[in-house]
Amino acid sequence: SPAQHDQTLFEERHLRYIHPLGKGNFGSVELCRYDPLGDNTGELVAVKKLQPNKQSTLEDFKKEVKTLSILHCDYIVKYRGVCYSTGRLSMSLVMEYLPNGSLIGYMENNRHNVTPRRMLLFASQICKGMEYLQTLRYVHRDLAARNILVASESLVKIADFGLTKVIPCDKEYYRVTQPGESPIFWYAPESINESRFSHKSDVWSFGVVLHELFCYCDTNSNPKRVRRMFSFKHPSISMQLANILKNNWRLPAPPNCQPKVCSLYMIQ
Numbered sequence: 001s002p003a004q005h006d007q008t009l010f011e012e013r014h015l016r017y018i019h020p021l022g023k024g025n026f027g028s029v030e031l032c033r034y035d036p037l038g039d040n041t042g043e044l045v046a047v048k049k050l051q052p053n054k055q056s057t058l059e060d061f062k063k064e065v066k067t068l069s070i071l072h073c074d075y076i077v078k079y080r081g082v083c084y085s086t087g088r089l090s091m092s093l094v095m096e097y098l099p100n101g102s103l104i105g106y107m108e109n110n111r112h113n114v115t116p117r118r119m120l121l122f123a124s125q126i127c128k129g130m131e132y133l134q135t136l137r138y139v140h141r142d143l144a145a146r147n148i149l150v151a152s153e154s155l156v157k158i159a160d161f162g163l164t165k166v167i168p169c170d171k172e173y174y175r176v177t178q179p180g181e182s183p184i185f186w187y188a189p190e191s192i193n194e195s196r197f198s199h200k201s202d203v204w205s206f207g208v209v210l211h212e213l214f215c216y217c218d219t220n221s222n223p224k225r226v227r228r229m230f231s232f233k234h235p236s237i238s239m240q241l242a243n244i245l246k247n248n249w250r251l252p253a254p255p256n257c258q259p260k261v262c263s264l265y266m267i268q
């Protein structure tokens with residue numbers, strides 16, 4: 001039957017659960033081994049189960065799968081396929097497993113042997129991945145170090161396309177109607193103020209990722225730290241953030257950041 005030759009169809013009975021991976025950010029992601037021979041020689045995969053809830057419906061999930069299945073780029077996590085649960089009531093997304101986890105954990109654990117040169121290598125790879133997405137008119141909308149996965153000490157890949165949208169051909173931006181919980185500290189001003197997303201707003205988020213990289217993803221310099229500057233009273237956090245950005249406040253230069261990188265920082 002065609003299903004036997006469809007490499008992107010994973011049979012639930014061969015998908016062996018190992019342990020949980022993503023905490024919250026990627027939804028519920030689990031490490032599994034797809035082991036049809038039953039001898040533990042199968043490949044390790046990252047699996048995201050879909051629980052249709054108020055945030056994401058089966059339709060949203062099918063859109064994420066559609067988005068992923070046509071992406072072929074060295075700097076984007078590879079789509080492997082889907083696994084339908086018995087009765088097709090729910091489905092899971094199967095992606096390649098990257099053994100070193102997200103950039104956040106990697107930078108924290110490898111602070112001493114990640115040189116600025118290596119950071120620029122990672123930054124250029126994220127750039128190439130985003131450039132590829134732009135050629136397909138995709139806007140990621142959630143570019144952040146937490147969504148960059150480390151394949152090896154010299155290769156990172158962009159992950160988590162749950163929020164990715166395609167810009168309509170007649171427009172230059174995508175307007176979100178129902179913004180869920182928004183990562184506003186990575187958002188460009190127009191995204192905060194008007195829920196407008198474009199390649200330009202992805203570039204802004206890339207700037208925040210550069211900041212995270214050069215701060216070794218240190219939680220003390222994390223963009224969320226900005227929140228401490230705000231009163232928890234009114235106006236809302238996003239209003240306060242929008243105001244200081246309008247007054248040209250920007251993230252502070254990362255501590256002991258190289259002069260040449262800092263000059264790059266000044267053009268931000």
Ligand SMILES: CCc1cc(O)ccc1-c1ccc2c(C(=O)Nc3ccc(C)nc3)n[nH]c2c1
Pocket residue numbers: 021022026029046047048064068077093094095096097098099100101102105149159160161162
């Ligand atoms: C399936 C969800 C998804 C959806 C999407 O649209 C794009 C990418 C992914 C995804 C998310 C996470 C991972 C992971 C990992 O989390 N790996 C690891 C390894 C080691 C440690 C400590 N932590 C973590 N590997 N491949 C992954 C693919």
